[in-house]
Amino acid sequence: MSSMTETTSAANDERSRKLTAGISEGQLLEVSMGPHHPSTHGVFRMDVVLDGERVVKLKPVVGYLHRNHEKIGENNSYLASMPYTDRLDYLCSLTNNWAYALAVETLAGIDVPERAQYLRVITAELTRLQNHSSVIGFLVQDMGASGTPLMYAFREREKILDLFESLTGSRMMCNYMRFGGCRIDLPAGWLDRAKKVVAGFPQFLDEYENLLGTNEILMARTQGIGALSRELAINAGVTGPLLRASGVNYDIRKVDKYGIYDRFDFKVPLGDNGDVYDRYMIRILEMRESIKILDQAMCDIPPGPIMDPKAKIRGFRPKAGEAYGRIEAPKGELGFYLISDGSGNPYRYRVRPPSFVNLTVLEDMCIGNYIADTIAILGSIDIVLGEVDR
Amino acid sequence: MTETIDQIFVILKHWLVGHVPTAVEPIVSELLSVVPIILLFPLLFALITVMERKGLGRIQNRYGPNRVGPCGILQPIADGIKTLTKENIVPHSADKVVHLLAPLLLVMATFLGYAVLPVGRNMVAANMDAGVLFFFAVGSMTELSVFMAGWSSRNKYSLLGAMRAIAQMISYEVPLILSSVTVIMAAGTLSTVSIVEQQSGYTGIFPHWFVFTPWGFAGFVLFMIAATAESNRSPFDLPEGESELIAGYYTEYSGFKFALFFLAEYLGMMSISGMAITLFLGGWAAPLSFLTWIPSYLWFFGKLFFFIAGFIWIRGTLPRLRMDQLMNFAWKFMLPMALINLVTAGVWRFMPTGILRWLVCSAMVVAPYVLLGRGFMLGKRLEKRTYRFAD
Numbered sequence A: 001m002s003s004m005t006e007t008t009s010a011a012n013d014e015r016s017r018k019l020t021a022g023i024s025e026g027q028l029l030e031v032s033m034g035p036h037h038p039s040t041h042g043v044f045r046m047d048v049v050l051d052g053e054r055v056v057k058l059k060p061v062v063g064y065l066h067r068n069h070e071k072i073g074e075n076n077s078y079l080a081s082m083p084y085t086d087r088l089d090y091l092c093s094l095t096n097n098w099a100y101a102l103a104v105e106t107l108a109g110i111d112v113p114e115r116a117q118y119l120r121v122i123t124a125e126l127t128r129l130q131n132h133s134s135v136i137g138f139l140v141q142d143m144g145a146s147g148t149p150l151m152y153a154f155r156e157r158e159k160i161l162d163l164f165e166s167l168t169g170s171r172m173m174c175n176y177m178r179f180g181g182c183r184i185d186l187p188a189g190w191l192d193r194a195k196k197v198v199a200g201f202p203q204f205l206d207e208y209e210n211l212l213g214t215n216e217i218l219m220a221r222t223q224g225i226g227a228l229s230r231e232l233a234i235n236a237g238v239t240g241p242l243l244r245a246s247g248v249n250y251d252i253r254k255v256d257k258y259g260i261y262d263r264f265d266f267k268v269p270l271g272d273n274g275d276v277y278d279r280y281m282i283r284i285l286e287m288r289e290s291i292k293i294l295d296q297a298m299c300d301i302p303p304g305p306i307m308d309p310k311a312k313i314r315g316f317r318p319k320a321g322e323a324y325g326r327i328e329a330p331k332g333e334l335g336f337y338l339i340s341d342g343s344g345n346p347y348r349y350r351v352r353p354p355s356f357v358n359l360t361v362l363e364d365m366c367i368g369n370y371i372a373d374t375i376a377i378l379g380s381i382d383i384v385l386g387e388v389d390r
Numbered sequence B: 001m002t003e004t005i006d007q008i009f010v011i012l013k014h015w016l017v018g019h020v021p022t023a024v025e026p027i028v029s030e031l032l033s034v035v036p037i038i039l040l041f042p043l044l045f046a047l048i049t050v051m052e053r054k055g056l057g058r059i060q061n062r063y064g065p066n067r068v069g070p071c072g073i074l075q076p077i078a079d080g081i082k083t084l085t086k087e088n089i090v091p092h093s094a095d096k097v098v099h100l101l102a103p104l105l106l107v108m109a110t111f112l113g114y115a116v117l118p119v120g121r122n123m124v125a126a127n128m129d130a131g132v133l134f135f136f137a138v139g140s141m142t143e144l145s146v147f148m149a150g151w152s153s154r155n156k157y158s159l160l161g162a163m164r165a166i167a168q169m170i171s172y173e174v175p176l177i178l179s180s181v182t183v184i185m186a187a188g189t190l191s192t193v194s195i196v197e198q199q200s201g202y203t204g205i206f207p208h209w210f211v212f213t214p215w216g217f218a219g220f221v222l223f224m225i226a227a228t229a230e231s232n233r234s235p236f237d238l239p240e241g242e243s244e245l246i247a248g249y250y251t252e253y254s255g256f257k258f259a260l261f262f263l264a265e266y267l268g269m270m271s272i273s274g275m276a277i278t279l280f281l282g283g284w285a286a287p288l289s290f291l292t293w294i295p296s297y298l299w300f301f302g303k304l305f306f307f308i309a310g311f312i313w314i315r316g317t318l319p320r321l322r323m324d325q326l327m328n329f330a331w332k333f334m335l336p337m338a339l340i341n342l343v344t345a346g347v348w349r350f351m352p353t354g355i356l357r358w359l360v361c362s363a364m365v366v367a368p369y370v371l372l373g374r375g376f377m378l379g380k381r382l383e384k385r386t387y388r389f390a391d
Helices: A002-019 A069-075 A079-086 A093-108 A114-142 A148-168 A190-213 A216-222 A230-235 A241-245 A276-300 A354-359 A362-366 A371-381 A385-389 B002-006 B008-017 B022-059 B075-085 B096-116 B131-139 B141-152 B156-187 B192-199 B214-230 B255-280 B296-315 B323-350 B355-377
Strands: A029-033 A045-051 A054-061 A268-270 A321-329 A332-340 A348-352 B388-390
Touching: A002 A054, A002 A362, A029 B156, A045 A371, A054 A362, A054 A371, A069 A079, A069 A348, A079 A093, A093 A114, A093 A321, A093 A332, A114 A148, A114 A190, A114 A276, A114 A371, A148 A190, A190 A276, A216 A276, A216 A371, A230 A241, A241 A268, A241 A276, A241 A332, A268 A276, A276 A371, A332 A354, A354 A371, A354 A385, A362 A371, B002 B008, B008 B022, B022 B075, B022 B096, B022 B255, B022 B296, B075 B255, B096 B131, B096 B141, B096 B255, B131 B141, B131 B156, B131 B192, B131 B255, B141 B156, B141 B255, B156 B192, B156 B214, B156 B255, B156 B323, B192 B255, B214 B255, B214 B323, B214 B355, B255 B296, B323 B355
Parallel strands: none
Antiparallel strands: A029 A045, A045 A054, A268 B388, A321 A332, A332 A348
């Protein structure tokens, strides 16, 4: 990994040199975009060197939101870290919960009851819907569409957040999953409401696609911009919609079949160009697949317990060992790596955040493009700084 | 009676001027023309900001301001008080004099344009022979003040915004003026008042507006595209480019200086819309002959609001272009189209009236539109894509 990063960085330096050949230092403009900038999605900074409007060099600077997440995890009991995982990718707390629960369950060998598995799939796919809809909204907003697409996307997101609130008590910091199941069962009528929301979702997607998918300005701004090659995407460890937009068939739901994903019939949309437009469309198509999964899961969900009766909540001490639990979070592969020394808290608690790894290819995609493209490319990566900086 | 209502402001002015000593008569007369403009258009600006925020709100399925006054219509007053009481921050290394002058010059330049806009029959502050020329001359002063703002702020975003603004405004000024030259050719005059008067006749019930000719329609569309770019409105709002350049050339402005930029943007939008109305849409003339009993100034402001609503609608709808796409559009599409349109206007002028004239001139507009459009999209390969699915 480290040698790989060095090669990309050297290649990027070479590209920068080519772009600045014959231009004196004084003609270049170095702009520090961020950490306070409307489009960096939080406290993220890009040190950009510009030749006119063209980006010749870009260095991402992260760490403004660092809050010792992993060290806190080592000093907390296993369960006490669960609410902290909500704050990683604060748009998708439920998938964070699941990845952490999966890691601990692998570590301690806990089974999850049938109903809880279905609940996890339903909440995770709803999370994917709300994350992707807000991301495409933000992306078009970053391209200057003054809020309209964003508000349309947020309207749908609100409906899902309302469902989360009535299920878990919180809209964004859900803290829903436990080792061996879920915290609370569905309230009365929740499933019907969820079915109604999901049934209305394709209409929103159709509307969105019709209004924007063929908009000439949007196509001109996104097609062929920030193309990420298949090889680089694989080498840099990029995951999620970004990787699939570059044409790599890799979806952990299909690869690992964690939980009960082998029971559902869904497909993995793949792009061929790996540009911003592909990433935008792949997300829309993924939402359509998520709706399929949700329809099946909400139809099939069996009655039963939601917690493994053998799972211990208090005095939980897994035997010494290590485990890596990973899931397909909306942003990519989210993994938790835990080492237990047999005590009540993990010896090592490591997070593999998808958006941090995806961010490493930002410079490769941006060099040679215009400054306005940089914003669109950054928006298409879909970062959340809570997860990047931890 | 209709005549009196139509001319009520003119009559009032003459009556007032008649009461002052002869020595100060010219000054009072001028003041009575200027003061209403300076009062009325900022008031309209206040009305339009609330209209825009509520309109955008509706487009974006939210409410917009609805707390201050009934239905939020007093919002601009609250905004005004807020901007007036905000701290005036000048960057430490800024060129303080230029930093102060830029917004003042901008507002002054945009106000000057109103001098030649006939807002009603006999209602124009200065009936110049070279009215259109004057309008565009003072209009280009805004570029200077925008650059002053960007340069003096000593901020990289401001500088980038100013660079964009200069490039954009100068590029779009060319098709803007070329498309209005067609009207000048047809009317044979540069005076805004006589341009409107030539359009105020009727055939049957239909008016003689220049927009109802092939070249006039093409010119009008070109003019409005260029006007959107000139007034830095979406989708050509690159100089401000909020998601890229924070606020572009006025990043470093706060308090009332910021409000002045805001005012100038809307004043510019109104004045360029007013010019479009004057040139192509018959100024204060009624759209149908039996509607002439409605006072002329109401027609002018009605049309103005129609344009503003269009601007708001476009702002709520389209994403922003990129700088190179914007420039390509100006030089590779707008400019040739405007030049060909000049020829079309000439052909229209010298061909005998009849159906043949319509056919020839329509072809002269449509053919270059199609061909230039094809050429412009050449090699761009923008398409709706299909995606493959893996199991």
